[in-house]
Amino acid sequence: MKRRLPALVVPAALLLAGCGDSGGLEAAGPTPTAVGPRHLWPSLTPASAPADDYGAGETQVVKGVAVPGGDLRRVDPVTVVRAQAAADPDTYKDIEKGLADCGDPGPKETGCPVLTPYYADLTGNGKDDMVVAVRAPKGQLVVRVYMYADGRLTQIMDDEDAVISVQLADRSVVVRAVADLSGYEYRTSWSYDRHQRAMLPTRDEIVRTGPPTTPVPKTPSGPASRSAAPSPTPSPTGGS
Structure with missing residues (x-):
């Protein structure tokens, strides 16, 4: 049953003043x-730990x-990446050779x-x-943000993906990456x-960017797919 809105009590003087006024309220x-959200499976025990890191x-x-004078503009980013590579060579082994060209x-x-x-x-x-930003193998791009506070240079964001573009929007870093669709x-x-003193992925979405495409159905490979193909129908031959 729909709710009815309470009637508005309007003074008669206002009603008379509004007669013939085409710009009045309608x-x-x-x-x-x-309609509020429906809570599905209310007896389900909530998870206490993430599935993936x-x-x-x-x-x-x-x-x-x-960081001279606390000004990051006076810091060479190559020096920062090299310092991190020296502290953690296993993580940087794919780009360490390229740093020699810097x-x-x-x-x-x-x-x-x-x-x-x-x-x-x-x-x-x-x-x-x-x-x-640091180019990585297989078309990947590593995007990082560094801050200087309390006398320390700190990396507060680390994202690696098949990046299309990176944008600055107000105080956010927006990373566009290739989707598997x-x-x-x-x-x-x-x-x-x-509170975390770090950059967090506050919004993560998949967005349509091109015309819709029809997925190509996958067919089994190997002899099985060839044997499953129908045999050509023999052409009719002339009678006797």
């Missing part, structure tokens, strides 16, 4: 009844890198995997943070959380 019709909220203090000593070559950094106040502390892409928005 009823928009009945208000639809709000997504790595969100993890931070890493970068040691051995000086100069110092010597000129910076085109094969240097560390791209030009960008700066923005992502943490809201009034200082610019540093956004660094044709005509779609992943978009993850990373924002700083002051």
